[in-house]
Amino acid sequence: MELNACIKGRRSIRLYQDKSAPKEIVEKILNAGIWAPSGMNSQPWRFVVIENRDIINKLSKRTKEILSKMPWPTDILQKYAKSEKDTIFYDAPLLILLCVPKKEEWRQVNILDCGLAAQNMFLTAYQEGLGSCFIGFGWYLNRDPAFLADLGVPADHEVIAPMIFGYPAEDPKPKSRELRILKWIS
Ligand SMILES: Cc1cc2nc3c(=O)[nH]c(=O)nc-3n(C[C@H](O)[C@H](O)[C@H](O)COP(=O)(O)O)c2cc1C
Structure with missing residues (x-):
């Protein structure tokens, strides 16, 4: 796929077909992630790949439990935590948790590195016919390290980029973008 079409055509998908992605495609997505640039080539990313829908549902439930205790407006809690x-x-059908070793002095770099890896993965997924979505709510799982440990995330690691993938069952319209340039100096 032409790069510009891929960048502009990718959408966050929140409705999926009941069909799993072939292993070769999942591997292709993971490999696209590791070709992202990283600060001092540290390649901090570690992947947890979850293809079991029951386990993914369990993660959603645990996330909701954590969210429901947040001091947020009732309508937000109702929409996301109590639905x-x-x-x-x-x-x-597929959740990938992009994790890094916890190192406070590297945290900002690690977050950027994972963001770059995530976009490589989203674009590759889109090229392969898969939808995807970054799930920031998944960060709240970091508040339950014991739960994460059961999934293979060691206590000295944290989840930076929770991402879902699958064959789309919706075709959302693009949200408009604005190019905001503070100043262009030539
Ligand atoms: C850091 C980050 C966190 C996000 N968290 C969520 C989330 O928790 N749930 C969700 O449905 N979408 C989430 N999104 C998806 C955004 O809502 C989406 O990218 C944005 O609305 C633009 O739409 P598009 O991706 O289709 O272009 C997140 C995206 C980013 C980059």
Whole structure:
């Protein structure tokens, strides 16, 4: 796919077909992630790949429990934490948690590195016919290290980029973008 079409065509997908992605495609997505640039080539990313829908639903439930204790407006809590639907990982067939070793002095760099890896993964998924979505709510799982440990995230690691993937069952319209230039000096 032409790069510009890929960048502009990718959308966050929140409704998925009941169909898993072939292993070769999942591997292709993971490999696209590791070709991102990283600060001092540290390549901090570690991946947890979850293809089991029951486990993904369990993660959604745990995230909701954590969210429901947040001091947020009632309508937000109602929409995301208290809904019967899977408003966190959207019942997706594939969840990838991009994790890094916890190192306070590297945190800002690690977050950027994972963001770059995530976009490589989203674009590759889109090129392969898969939808995807970054799930910031997934960060709240970091508040339950014991739960994460059961998923293979050691206590000295944290989740930076929770991402869902799958064949889309929706075709959302693009949200408009604005190019805001503070100043262009030539
Ligand atoms: C850091 C980050 C966190 C996000 N967290 C969530 C989330 O928790 N739930 C969700 O449905 N979408 C989430 N999104 C997706 C954004 O809502 C989406 O990218 C944005 O609305 C633009 O739409 P597009 O990706 O289709 O272009 C997140 C995106 C980013 C980059």
